[in-house]
Amino acid sequence: MFLKKKFQIILVSLTLVVASCKAQTKSISNAKKSNKQEHPSLILTKTGVEKIKSQLGTVPLFDETLAKVKAEVDAEILNGIEVPIPKDFSGGYTHERHKKNFIILQKAGVLYQILDDETYAKYVKDMLLEYAKVYPTLPVHPQTRSYARGKLFWQCLNDSNWLVYTSQAYDCVYNYLSENERKHLEKDLFRPFAKFISVENPKFFNRVHNHSTWGNVAVGMIALVMDDDKLLETALHGLKKDNIDPNEKDNDGGYIKKKGQKVGFLANLEEPFSPDGYYTEGPYYQRYAMYPFLVFAEALENVKPELKIFEYKDGVLLKSISTLLNLTDADGNFFPLNDGQKGMSYYSRELVSAVNIGYFYGDNRTDLLSIAKDQGEVLLDDTGLSVAIGVRDGLATPFVKKSMNLSDGKNGDEGGVAILRAKGSKEELTLVMKYSAQGLSHGHYDKLSFSLYEGGNEVIQDYGMSRYVNIQQKGGGNYLKENTTWAKQTIAHNTVNQDEISHFSGDFETGSMHHSEKYLFDVSNSNLQVVSAKEINAYPGTNLHRTMAFVNDETFENPYLLDIIKINAENEHQYDLPYYYLGQIMSANFExxxxxxxKPLGTKNGYQHLWKEAEGKSGTGNAKLSWFNKERFYTLTSVVSNDDDLLFTRIGANDPNFNLRNDPGFIIRKNNSKDVYFVSIIESHGHYAPVSEIATNAFSNIKNLSIVYSDDAYLAVNIENENGDKKMFMFSFKDNSKTSTHQIKIENKTYEWIGTYKLTEINK
Amino acid sequence: MFLKKKFQIILVSLTLVVASCKAQTKSISNAKKSNKQEHPSLILTKTGVEKIKSQLGTVPLFDETLAKVKAEVDAEILNGIEVPIPKDFSGGYTHERHKKNFIILQKAGVLYQILDDETYAKYVKDMLLEYAKVYPTLPVHPQTRSYARGKLFWQCLNDSNWLVYTSQAYDCVYNYLSENERKHLEKDLFRPFAKFISVENPKFFNRVHNHSTWGNVAVGMIALVMDDDKLLETALHGLKKDNIDPNEKDNDGGYIKKKGQKVGFLANLEEPFSPDGYYTEGPYYQRYAMYPFLVFAEALENVKPELKIFEYKDGVLLKSISTLLNLTDADGNFFPLNDGQKGMSYYSRELVSAVNIGYFYGDNRTDLLSIAKDQGEVLLDDTGLSVAIGVRDGLATPFVKKSMNLSDGKNGDEGGVAILRAKGSKEELTLVMKYSAQGLSHGHYDKLSFSLYEGGNEVIQDYGMSRYVNIQQKGGGNYLKENTTWAKQTIAHNTVNQDEISHFSGDFETGSMHHSEKYLFDVSNSNLQVVSAKEINAYPGTNLHRTMAFVNDETFENPYLLDIIKINAENEHQYDLPYYYLGQIMSANFExxxxxxxKPLGTKNGYQHLWKEAEGKSGTGNAKLSWFNKERFYTLTSVVSNDDDLLFTRIGANDPNFNLRNDPGFIIRKNNSKDVYFVSIIESHGHYAPVSEIATNAFSNIKNLSIVYSDDAYLAVNIENENGDKKMFMFSFKDNSKTSTHQIKIENKTYEWIGTYKLTEINK
Structure with missing residues (x-):
């Protein structure tokens, strides 16, 4: 009851105050100064703690999480305090120990508040004192790989992680500590720590990048605990002076800071997020950044409510949570766009925070509760309690993922990512088409690329990054050389390569200046969903235009994916279009x-990593390849000429340390082409289970796929199924208006349609 | 109540009549002739049906199965009857249609009995009449690949499947049909059908082989329905005359029939089953044969109880059910020994029958009920009802798989298969070591090979067969050429190759004359389980002796697998020992x-199918290779000399149709060796989840592995962990007595032990 009322009040205030967003960005020193600060006040509040205590034992999800966290912390307390001298990369002992320390510190602080048991406060105190003992004399970390080395860890990024979590612990035990203890900790640990990751590392701190977000938030969180508005100002708006060379780049090849660039937390919120809540680095890093963004927003909302942080940029923080949940497959795994490690999902702790905070500070969206239920844990704070109560009270509704277009860029005008979802006979088919901006230093050179899923299975995969995060054996868990030489290259993606050169010649500066352009996104008809985008800068003098559609035709078991690429070039080139299917080849209709x-397929730009397993040509106008994966059959049918090369590849050449996955690929190569089309269809069909040994619908239903009309403005493609039924897909490349009328003549017959595209049955 | 009593009576009679097994085999015409036969009487009985009817709606598992079967059959009745002219291989339309027909016929017959609804009887009648219409003029099947072509299907085997199922349908509608209809069906369909698969195909029928079992049972089942004792005699003891050339072989390279070989159902029960219930072809084919064996046994028990078929050969049929359930990994998948398709499991319909029949006619073993629960369906007969009642009444107890040794060979003296199971920190580790006989025509040349599992995950895999059963695109679903050139060859297995030649030079005749010999199987100590076996015929002049042990050492996270191979040869040879690990290489301790x-690793005997990906040598005495699979780390540590070649391979060379899986392997090659040891340890350690990105225990705990003593009779191996703790494993090769005392002297220190082996801590 109480909660419900509170939410209504928030709701009202939200609808009233959509004003003065810009005013907020100016300076917080003008904002109404808060009174002498209470503790805790960051993620826990005095009233929140009271409420939690009163509900203990009645809210299963909260109680279970509490029991789990208590068991974990109790075990660590038994183990004793270890604060080793920093030495290792991620995956190594000292790294993992310090990482565990900050996680346990935060949890112990929370337990102290909720359980009123001083054991936990003492543990926090003792460990903080240990850190305060060693920190003043710590040199920078002995591992030299980072552009911004930390002290506890090999990079300032991880030091910032430490401070974000530890600030919360400090907040929780603030009143337990004596004033002298606090003075000591602030003087010898927290202030120098904050100074080190900001003033002493401006290249790390004064940037727009997920690293800097962590840095800004770390400083901001400790500023809030210490009630230091000046330090908070630095967190929100960055350092006034930094002397960063505008040409300087980081290890990943990204610019440190462009001239005139705004910095600090608010700039990091302003710039990488599009108005749709898409984070330009991609979902993997959005997930990583969500925690500092949201936990700091929560703390700001608690301590500096006058900042109205959740309304900033039209409520982008809350929007981004929903966006991120939509950037997942049926199993909750994030699409591995750009540098993304596969398997990262909304079961990660960052998404537990995001979902909890999103529920509490958002509209109490009951569909978030179903995700929380799946996650099986909540935050041990006001937000987690409200989620657990909602779940307990049966308020959860399904989280339905829809087809959606997500703009990229600060203003939403730098291309985007389109997700098409189509109901299949067994599971949903999902297309992810990327026509975004570069994505900062974690971006890949893959304009107009795509990946295809059926439920939680990859049908056509995006490779993701070449890195084994935190696995020490593999380059200390850091990015591997092959991330640059393979994973970022264009040939590693399901998109067009010209002359075996990556988009923008793989040049980060050039790539960062451009983005693809949306041409069409139309999902108004669930039986024919279309996305279309253009790229004119990846290869100067060459225009690429890709159109992809899910067609739900009742004569097919599942919706199929139609894929049309139009290329217009000033000169003749070689064009390669790879499809990274997964599974075992069943058959091909060509020799x-x-x-x-x-031998390797090429010598550079990623081609050196592909083994050429086989080569063929088709004389029938169609190349058809069927494969089998996870009990299902798939077929790619592609319009080809007699001159096109059909290449079977496998990843793994020039890979001296077995860093790459040895996955297969199929490349359609068009030689000496100027103006040319790639037209293909991918079907999912049939089923085979080794237990029943029954194969159903094991063959493609496409008898023929052909281009029946093409000129500069129009294309018509005929799709004939095995029964001889024919459909024609017509498309206008020059006019994307919904209302224009178009006309083409094929064999003396005139076809007319309104809008950019049309799918029509034609007589046999 | 009633059932319980009935079981007690059976039980009593079982314990009383363990006599006269041999007498039974003579001739059934001497047996007391049954009275005029009732119908149904094969898998359903009149009293059984009454009992089922009285229980309908009260036994969930039975009711659910009934509803599912009814829905399936109703859909088929709506679809109408299709009896196409035979044309296709398995996977093709006519094959799959006829297969579906016999399955639906059987189910429709049962539904008629249980539901008293003539719709089902009429459907069975109409379809049988359709078959009776076409059968008399059907030529042999147009596909010519089989040594024994059927009429409805490409091989008599599938025709026999048809008759086994259809006999049951006929039995169920027997009394529904008029006498004239029965006469017509028997004259035009069943008798010529039975004659065709027996008299007209003696090479198929008069053999010891799973094919013949089906043939025998098909004839036997229809004989029982028709109450034809002469025909039943043929089923039980085979054709009196067959004129089979004793040198003739089938498509798979197996002998049709050796001179003097007993044939018929009883011979097929006698010979391929060992006294432990192990079926010499391996679990995949045992599963396949289980259905005809058990369904015919059930029918014989009902119609000819005087035969006491379940007591035959000391109750081997019931024993074999338990054996087969033990030949599975944690997910219920059969170990793919010999020709086995991976993924086949105890969820198959054959195992539903086996478990139901095993429960009913066996001891009402309540652990079978837990398997039935997992299977989620039961037979719609007396046996299924009793299982469903048991499950309903909460009688199920866990089916606990134990370490066990399964002898091979009619008399249990032709080697065997050992299964060691050791509790791990996360899941059970399972070793499958094969030292069996050849396994008839489905046998592989892999003496002393092994595979290793952790839960349901393959750690070191057995390749299984090269075949995609019933998938038409892949050679009509039949055995692929690569089954012979790769899957059966020795190099495809985790065992020793001499001079790149398979065991017995890959010659089936030679292989069939020999088997390996058990040396030791001792699982009395769960912390040190040992199996050891010898092979002296695979390579004339060379003795192979492999010893494998699970060692549960508390300083390791999981029990590790110790693997010792002793080779003694008359001349120098090259020895290759492959380990087909699955996953991504993490690191190696050698260059x-x-x-x-x-390039391919070799030119023949399977070597032509391996790509050589890398080659190295170790100068440290140990080669250590770590890999990562399904969130876990694994390490192989092997004692090597500076001259040993360390080869990284990948399957897939000389595979023109992409038939092979491109899995990795690691081969240790010892050159120019006469008397030599392979000594290795495989550890499972640690964990990594992409969601938490935390790697724990990612490194091997073996600091050093070394041979500290060896002579012709003894070996001592030192195992040193990362803490420097040393243990020594001592083994006697010449004396496997449990009581003998052994002594060796190492660096002036004498070690003494009793029994074949000893693991002892030694001072640092």
Whole structure:
């Protein structure tokens, strides 16, 4: 009851005050100064703690999380305090120990508040004192790989993680400590720590980048605990002076800071997020950044409510939570756009925070409760309690993922990512098409690329990054050389390569200046969902235009994916279009020759990593390849000429340390082409289970796929199924208006349609 | 109540009549002739049906199965009857249609009995009449690949499947049909059908082989329905005359029939089953054969109880059910020994029958009920009802798989298969070591090979067969050429190859004359389980002796697998020992060079299918390779000399149709060796989840592995962990007595032990 009322009040205030967003950004010193600060006040509040205590034992999800956290912290307390001298990369002992310390510190602080048990406060105190003992004399970390080395960790990024969590612990035990203890900790640990990751590392701190977000938030969180508005100002708006060379780049090849660039937390919120809540680095890093963004927003909302942080940029923080949840497959795994480690999902602790905070400070969206239920844990704070109560009270509704277009860029005008979702006979088919901006230093050179899922299974995969995060054996858990030489390259993606050169020649500066352009996104008809985008800068003098559609045709078991790429170039080039299917080849409708010895397909730009397993040509106008994966059959049918090369590849050449996954690929190569089309269809069909040994619908239903009309402005494609039923897909490349009328003539018959595209049945 | 009593009576009779097994085999015409037969009487009985009817609606598992079967059959009745002219291989339309027909026929018959609804009887009648219409003029099947072509299907085997199921349908509608209809069906369909698969195909029928079992049972089942004792005699003891050339072989390279070989159902029960219930072809085919064995046994028990078929050969049929359930990994998948398709499991319909029949006619073993629960369905007969009642009444107890040794061979003296199971920190580790006989025509040349599992995950895999059963695109779903050139070859397995030649030179005749010999199987100490076996015929003049042990050492996270192979040869040879690990290589402790171009490792005996990816040598005495799979780390540590070659391979060379899986392997090669040891340890350690990105225990705990003593009779191996703790494993190769005392002297210190082996801590 109480909560419900509170939410209504928030709701009202939200609808009233959509004003003065810009005013907020100016300076917080003008804002109404808060009274002498209470503790805790960051993620826990005095009233919140009272409420939690009163509900203990009645809210299963909260109680279970509490029991789990208590068991974990109790075990660590038994183990004793370890604050080793920093030495290792991620994955190594000292790294993992310090990481565990900050996680346990935060949890112990919370337990102290909720359980009123001084054991936990003492543990926090003792460990903080240990850190205060060693920190003043710590040199920078002995591992030298980072552009911004930390002290506890090999990079300032991880030091910032430490401070974000530890600030919360400090807040929780603030009143337990004596004033002298607090003075000591602030003087010898927290202030120098904050200074080190900001003033002493401006290249790390004064940037727009997920690293800096962590840095800004770390400083901001400790500023809030210490009630230091000046330090908070630095967190929100960055350092006034930094002397960063505008040409300087970081380890990943990203610019440190462009001239005139705004910095600090608010700039990091302003710039990388599009108005749709898409974070330009991609979902993997959005997930990583969500925690500092949201936990600091929560703290700001508690301590400096006058900042109205959740309304900033039209409520982008809350919007981004929903966006991120939509950037997942059926199992909750994030699409591995740009640098993304596969398997990262909304089960991560960052998303537990995001969902809890999103529920509490957002509209109490009951669909978030179903995600929280799946996650099976909540934050041990006001937000987690409200979620657990909602789940207990049966308020959860399904989280329904829809087809959506997510703009990229600060103003939403730098391309985007489109997600098409189509109901299949067994599971949903999902297309992810990327026509975004570069994505900062974690971006890949893959304009107009795509990946395809069926439920939680990858059908056509995006490789993701080449890195084994935190696995020490693999380069200390850091980015591997192959991330640059393979994973970022264009050939590693399901998109067009010209002359075996990556988009923008793989040049980060050039890539960062451009983005693709949306041409069409139309999901108004669930049986024919279309996305279309253009890229004119990846290869100067060459225009690429890709159109992808889910077609739900009742004569097919599942919706199929139609894929049309139009290329217009000033000169002749070689064009390669790879499809990184997963599974075992079942059959091909063309002759091919397996290589007796395997050689790399090329020498650079990622081609050096592909073994050429086989090569073929088709004389029938269609190349058809079927494969089998996870009990299902798939077929790619592509319009090809007699001259096109059909290449079977496998990743893994020039990989001296077995860093790459040895996955297969199929490349359609068009030689000496100027103006040319790639037209393909991908079907999911049938089923085979080794237990029943029954194969159903094991063959493609496409008898023929052909281009029946093309000129500069229009294309018509005929799709004939095995029964001989024909459909024609017509498309206008020059006019994307919904209302224009178009006309083409094929064999003396005139076809007319309104809008950019049309799918029509045609007589046999 | 009633059932319980009935079981007690059976139980009593079982314990009383363990006599006269041999007498039974003579001739059934001497047996007391049954009275005029009732119908149904094969898998359903009149009293059984009454009992089922009285329980309908009160036994969930039975009711659910009934509803599912009814829905399936109703849909087929709506679809109408299709009896196409036979044309296709398995996977093709006519094959799959006829297969579906016999399955639906059987179910429709049962539904008629249980539901008293003539719709089902009429459907069975109409379809049988359709078959009776076409059968008399059907030629043999147009596909010519089989040594024994069927009429409805490409091989008699599938025709026999048809008759086994259809006999049951006929039995169920027997009394529904008029006498004239029965006469017509028997004259035009069943008798010529039975004659065709027996008299007209003696090479198929008069054999010891799973094919013949189906043939025998098909004839036997229809004989029982028709109450034809002469025909039943043929089923039980085979054709009196067959004129089979004793040198003739089938498509798979197996002998049709050796001179003097007993044939018929009883011979097929007698010979391929060992006294432990192990079926010499391996679990995949045992599963396949279980259905005809058990369904015919059930029918015989009902119609000819005087045969006491379940007591035959000391109750081997019931024993074999338990054996087969033990030949599975944690997910219920059968170990793919010999020709086995991976993924086949105890969820198959054959195992539903086996578990139901095993429960009913066996001891009402309540652990079978837990398997039935997992299977989620039961047979719609007396046995299924009793299982469903047991499950309903909460009688199920866990089915606990134990370490066990399964002898091979009719008399249990032709080697065997050992299964060691050791509790791990996360899941059970399972070793499957094969030292069996050849396994008839489905046998592989892999003496002393092994596979290793952790829960349901393969750690070191057995390749299984090269075949995509019933998937038409892949050679009509039949065995692929690569089954012979790769899957059966020794190099495809985790065992020793001499001079790149398979065991017995890959010659089936030679292989069939021999088997390995058990040396030791001792699982009395769960912390040190040992199996050891010898092979002296695979390579004339060379003795192989492999010993494998699970060692549960508390300083390790999981029990590790110790693997010792002793080789003694008359001349110098090259020895290759492959380990087909699955996953991504993490690290190696030795230098290796990746190949710039991939070439096949060899030219024949399977070597032509391996790409050589890299080659290295170790100068430290140990080669250590770590990999990562399904969130876990694994490490192989092997004692090597400076001269040993360390080869990284990948399957897939000389595979023109992409039939093979491109899995990795690691081969230790010892050159120019006469008397030599392979000594290795495989550890499972640690964990990594992409959601938490935390790697724990990612490194091997073996600091050093070394041979500290060896002579012709003894070996001592030192195992040193990362803390420097040393243990020594001592083994006697010449004396496997449990009571003998052994003594060796190492560096002036004498070690003495009793029994074949000893693991002892030694001072640092």
């Amino acid at each position: 091919y020759t397996k290589s007796e010895n395997l | 290796y060079t990746k190949s710039e171009n991939l």
